[in-house]
Amino acid sequence: MYIEKINGPQDVKKLSLDELNALASEMRDALLHRASVHGGHFGPNFGIVEATIALHYVFDSPHDKFVFDVSHQSYPHKILTGRKEAYIAQEHYDDVTGYSSPIESEHDMFTVGHTSTSVSLACGLARGRDVTNGKGNVIALIGDGSISGGEALEGFNVAGEMDSNLIIIANDNQMSIAENHGGLYKNLKLLRDTDGKAECNIFKSMGLDYVYVKDGNNIEELIKAFKSVKDIDHPVVVHINTLKGKGYKPAETDKESWHWCMPFDIETGKTTVNFPDEEDYSSITTDYLRNKMKSDKSVVAITAGTPALYDFTPDERKAFGRQFLDVGIAEQTAVAMASAIAKNGGKPVFNVYSSFIQRTYDQLSQDLCIDSNPATILVQTASVNGMTDVTHLGIFDIPMISNIPNLVYIAPTTKEDYLAVLDWSIEQTDYPVAIRVPVAELVSTGKPCTKNFAELNKYEVAQQGGKIAVIALGSFYVMGEQAAKLIEEKTGTAPTLINPYYITGVDTELLESLKKDHDVVVTLEDGVIDGGFGEKIARFYGPSDVKVINFGLKKEFLDRYNPADVLKENRLTPEQIAEDAVALI
Template sequence: MLKKLSEHGGHIGPNLGIVELTIALHYVFNSPRDKIVYDVSHQSYIHKMLTGRKDAFINAEKYDEVSGYSNPEESKHDFFNIGHTSTSISLACGLAKARDLKAEKDNVIAIIGDGSLSGGEAYEGLNNAAEAGTNMIVVVNDNDMSIAENHGGLYKNLKELRDTEGKAECNFFKSLGFDYHYVKDGHDLEQLISVFNQVKDTEHPVVVHIHTIKGKGYEFAEKNKEQWHWGMPFILETGKSKFAMGDAEDYGNLTGEYLIGEMKKDSKVVAITSATPAVIGFYPERRTEAGKQYVDVGIAEEHAVALASGIAANGGKPVYGVYSTFLQRTYDQLSQDLCINNNPAVILVNMASVYGMNDVTHLGLYDIAMMGNIPNMVYLAPTCKEEYFAMLKWGIEQNEHPIAIRVPAMGVIKSGVEDTTDYSKLNKYKVTKEGKDVAVIALGDFYQLGEKVAAKLSKENGIEVTLINPKYITGIDEELLESLKKEHKLVITFEDGILEGGFGEKIASYYGLTEMKVKNYGIRKSFPDRYVPEELLKANGISVEHIVEDVLSILKDK
């Protein structure tokens, strides 16, 4: 496994920490008759090796034949595509309920890490499993870590249970109605096999609490657990990355630096993260420096949004940084807790792009349709560093709207020009190049694509298009769109996300009954898996050459 990780990258610490546990599970239980559900499933590499997929870890030519998560399409030993956290117990409850309805007798085992216990769905699953009263084995893999350190009151009890080897009078799991077993050394195969044999074929819910070490067996991963949660290829002997970033800027670090500066000027500014502090550059030293102006809620995106709304309602200035794929978990709070109340929190949406994460469980393509249609939300799409920080500054200072900013995902691009936009004048697009016949409205990360299309049409076809940077995802500039009717025959839109329900369709709807032709470019509604961005774009007709051909064809027909 280490050899593949060093050459291919992946989740390092989670898989190293569960080697013996996985072997013991497969030694005692009869998979797939006995059903094992991995929470997040980013720790299922050993499970895959033991269930017929070892070649994808031994043979470099086959590394990409399996995903980094459980996948029913790969094996009958996997029951779900899972990439988000805190879900295993609820999913296992469903498997157990169906088993009981069919009067079958197999074991259902949910494996969940201590970090994932901070997610609301984990509590809901535990609550239901305890009441169901039938065979359900919950394996709590406790390594005293999430991606970074754990946060929350539950972890005081987990520590007490570890310190007393499971004998503490206060026991969260027993209080819910579970039988309870503790394994002091989660890397001792004999101990693990013994306890699994004890709970096998149980007729009631039981928790097996196992103490493990994240990154076990690889010195660098054991010493720096946060850094080694996931990683790119590295040199096995030294632990050094094969893809050093050097001095390249990134928005995470830049954002952390900016927020620390704002905190020093204003004690009401607070940074919030849901167990992914690096997304806003809050590395350990910044977490310490920020003190009470930094909050990690654990893996609890729903709570993070509601918390931000509450802080804003009482005069604070919350900034919540989150990956797009995980923001999907909190749609209700965005709508109900935040936007109905119109509280001025700021949400920084990261990796929202075709160039972001590309596993089917971690796609960041759906945020435009999801957030762009919530009333009161102002969702902004910067095209460069100057716009990003102008938007962030305005978002923190204003107190009229919930603000979300789609953090650029294609590297730090600088315009070299200060952004003096008054963002309080909502939905005013910026015309960056005047032209006629064709108007290109290019949103956020796809603005540079718009520039290339405009340049090619001008240089090779003599068509001087109007190029527009809309900046606002959540509204349309009706005055500007109306003015385009005078000298334009075609409007094309570019967005780095799913077309259906997205930004471009708002433009198309505005022009619906008029003579203006509209062509929208984006990704067709789908769940693409482990794709190459350029190939996915090409499959959706998104390339400079193809777009130019489309424009010329449409103008000819016109």
Template sequence: MYDILNSINAPADVKRLSAAELKQLASEMREALFNRLTKIGGHFGPNFGMVEATIALHYVFDSPADKFVFDVSHQSYPHKLLTGRKNGYIVDECFGEDSGYTNPEESGHDFFNVGHTSTSIALALGLAKARDLKNDTENVIAVISDGSLSGGEAMEALNAAGELKTNFIIIVNDNEIAIAENHGGLYRNLSELRDTKGAASANIFKSFGLDYIYEENGNDIQSMIALFKKVKDIDHPVVLHIHTKKGLGYELAEKNKEAWHWTMPFDRETGKPKFSFGDGESYTGLTINYIMKKAKEDERFVVVTPAMPGAIGLMPEQRAELGDQYMDVGIAEEAAVAIASGIAKNGAKPLVVTNMTFIQRAYDQISQDVCINNNPVTIVLNFASCYGLTDVTHLGIFGLAAFSNIPNLVVLAPTSKEEYLNMLSWSVDQTEHPVMILIPGNEVTSRPADTDFSEINKYKVEKAGEKIAILALGDFYPKGEALACALQEKLNITPTLINPRFASGVDEELLTKLKADHNIVITLEDGILEGGFGQKIASFYGKDCMKVLNYGLNKEFYDRYDPEELLRSLGMTAEQIVEDVKKLI
């Protein structure tokens, strides 16, 4: 099955192949991709569409002397297959050896651990600048695709590249789609350039002062080899605009590019997922139901997303139904937040939706454009948890500490579906505060909840007790319930169980009252401890005799971990915490 691929141990081996063998290599590489993706999932469409161009890159250039930088790494699997990492695709037992992104720890052919978008041009430009300072002569190639051009960092880097006077090659892999459909005037220009085979008078790349070449046959190896030979060792910056088909080689992926951008393990014959999460409720489903209902009831309500409708599972037909009450600004988190601030300022009701890992790029806009102005923007974030996304580039565990310390921003951590929906409804309609809501990372739970959260930083005592108080934040509330039961069973102590709800502030009145009949406070949070919720509580009790035990994650870049194993290693099971309490009493 892998006759030619098995002979490829380094890029130099690609250069020995004939045209027919290169074509066969492309077929075998897709089989290798199928082997991995059908079994463990991953980015499908971007990689299937980039096979031929990657073969040509390694046929013409000399990696790692010539340096490739892949944007987001969505399309880096073929590169890995040709740089000594094919076992991560053709040997099932080796899947764990290979991450889903470029990774310098895996190979000298990778230069950055990258999983966020719009970065490749700037990173590669830095490599080129260092090359020039050292008087070296290698080619530096940035690959950008999947809607990433609309990101501010990509635009800023194109602008800077326009002044470079040495070798710099930017490959714009134009597959006509981001994760969902592309948005913004930039992509109308790309469409015009495709339609005119690069001859349109309007050309965004030339406007930056860059040389430009269009290649229609981005999935033809020989066409790509000829193109790359033409620009190898070029003495100025050039954009190679190549037209490719996302998902090429799998009909289902070619027809439904959005659904096949990334996939769970699936059956190749049917395309259906191998694993089912059941028909139960999900927080994303609850969010969609709220959005569709709210949009019908309130014409001033609008959903704003930076190319991430999938963060809450908002499908194309639902986006179409929302019409003008849905705004995708493209991959541009900073703009999404600032636009939402303007919407709120002018009397409408914006709801920003994306993942925690991506909103981190808009920290300044949240602080400056929203919170200094105290505009009532609601930001709903998925994967703000140790559960869910576990790749090092997509961690959501830092957001709670990062955002809960911005003045004026109310950060809410719901514990159940009722509380989540009530927080969402309250936040969108109130006009006093910018609000960030962290979608729980655990399964949907159901408990009665308040409907009004206007008394900021007011915690809720769910079960009154004595001696020990447990403050279990957000989706760690069930862990607080389990700990309360364990303390009762093991130590015959009935603790007070508190649902803080507000991650961004301290309920000084309640914490003061606890001093009367409690001597231990335990905090549980789904995020890093440093700068997080628990440290706020510990700081409040700093001058008192109260013992405070904080449980959360370390300030560390975890990678591809098992959440339950990680929490156990951090001493966060109920049994482990009970043992810690024993030592104090």
């Protein structure tokens, strides 16, 4: 076993070509068994094993600096840089993150989990090296899917004017998370078809030197190419043609499904995780939009490289034709196009993860909300109970987008609420509307929602009481119900329980009425409280005698946390909420 002897890049350099190929096989075997037990990003790592070995064979990390884009493909790099135990010993599987991390290793330059950033970061490293008279190579790794992102193209543009060492490895496996979309991929195909010899070359057109490797999974050819550019005195792109999922037939065949995986059986490729066969907010979104798009040809479903959010099959996506739009990894373009589609009579729905909508602040403000175009944005995994990697947190969306003028941000609490507000949003023509899709077990009342969502900022009083009012937003409404019961048990008086729905506005009439017979107002929100929903309520009551206590998450970067622990640390359990509220009376 060679993998067991690899304690750092220096050990890779000692191996012969045959031994390097054997190491590649062992690394794939380790990646396969770990993924089958642990899950995680699969296809990107399997496709870049040989390239990672060749990089560490030729270059001298960390003196030579590697920057991974997204770092979906960083597992082989971690194996070769002193972290192999996290891939060969099950008891250590959780010792590392799923992304590059300077906290883990000096061989990782940045914590990277969002796409299209590596070229810009590498340009910065190169400039920092040059102004301090430093030495060493700077190497950016970027997948073809990531090149569609605006920052990637900005980075390539800057790289073309660099006059010193900068090496960009363009890992072309003909896939993003799903299939690639966009005109630039026609040129990448032309370059592959001509073995890199086509005169039309997007990289050269930006002022970059260019090297093509036809078989990007051939260690010998990769070493030759990397040696040819090591210590180069100008920017160069090494375009390598690789196979996503290489070495595991199911992943080679179904590249989209195997971009990321849950634990699975290696023999069958089927997941070993039993998912309950029941409705959730994802399935009802898919069912609703599938039917809506069939009945109304003006509805356009938009995604920025994450079509799985819709759960439409590839065949369905093709069948919808112009009604399904994948802009590639370009969330900014998705928002701008949604605005323009709405402007020209269409009914756009942009489905996006909370952590990715952070990338669109300027477009939300400038391209969408100033003109108040009626696009619908579905904000997914916006919760402490969403994704838990530090780069994918869904707890910052409320402060970010709820303070943009003209935007209506709504947090439904039940299936019926959600479907009603989604239908209203698509059909209304007055506002851009964002919907914070609940991240919780599906709650259904079984009764049609009769709320008029066009009457903006009108909260709903679910229970009229006194002394204490609990205003519980979105996914935390159920927690508010539980806290209200405990408050009644402690005080003998039922508190008023309010479902606010609207994140972007304040029901001043209702809040004013609470002053008559309430001493304390409690707010609950599933996100950071700094700049959030609760502070709007606290600001309203500032000049009055009403005491306000805001419950939410403190502003911090969390990583791979247990949601239950975080909730308890922030006193976000029904018992703690009731205790703190009663203490203020």
